[in-house]
Amino acid sequence: MLGPGDVWGAWHLDPVVIVVVAVVALAYGVGVRRLWRARRGRALPVRRVVCFYGGLSAVVFALLSPLDALGGSLFSAHMVQHLTLMVVAPPLLVYGAPLVPVALALPLGPRRATLRLGKRSSLRKVALLVGAPVTVWVVHMGALWAWHIPSLYDGALRNDFLHVLEHASFFTTALLFWSVVIAPARRTGASYGTRLALVFGTALQSGALGAILTFASVALYAVHAEGAQAWGLSALEDQRLAGVIMWIPAGAAYLATMSITLVRALKDMEARMRRADDPSGVSLGSSKEPARPAPVAARLGDK
16 A cells, blocks of 8 residues: 555556557657648647647556556545546547547558548448447446446456556547547537537536545445555545545536537537628638638648
């Protein structure tokens, strides 16, 4: 068990995580550089690049920092780790729009092969099924509730393979969830109403689980009893702190997401009304036709 005096020396330098994060960071950086050198920077603003690297930093914080070891002792620390993998890192990574930069980082041959593979109808059907809003929500909420069943949770802390599977399921299902919520509608097919419903439903489920942990009269996770004692807490106090962390900070993140989504919906509605008033699509007082750049994905095989 990790005590207060051992925290700062408890870095978890997993070589697999380090290599994956380094490769992704390098590939994204190379792709962004190629986009910007080709004067296509408007397709990927600086703020998205900053958010993507912020997401990678959150993954490092969750899996490599002393937080990982501390999560084995304190349920509250483990909850911070889980929320980082579900509510912090994935939306930042998705907002960074990594698909095009990473594709551009590939050599020309593999890049074209990837594009051809992505155009296969069978794979597109699978992608549409896996990425369907209802499917994504059910899978993501299933992972959230399943891994907080006391027997599965305790087993994950005692078994390295289950622990990796737990974190992978949280992270991958969260990536799918935030892809539906954040990505452009033309890519996911999800309306703003659907996105609001997904986030609202997720907030309710997360809040319900947080409330159960906060108001439970007994400690549900015996695996943390000894670790909590080392930090001067009872297992029940540690569990209640974890419940509050899941309930309030995560709820605030979902509320902020719903607010941003609603603002975007209103702006799009206003833009459509303006286009309806001006069918030509040209601003009054301008004699130039609006530029129509070719889709970035169609240009990936150019260079």
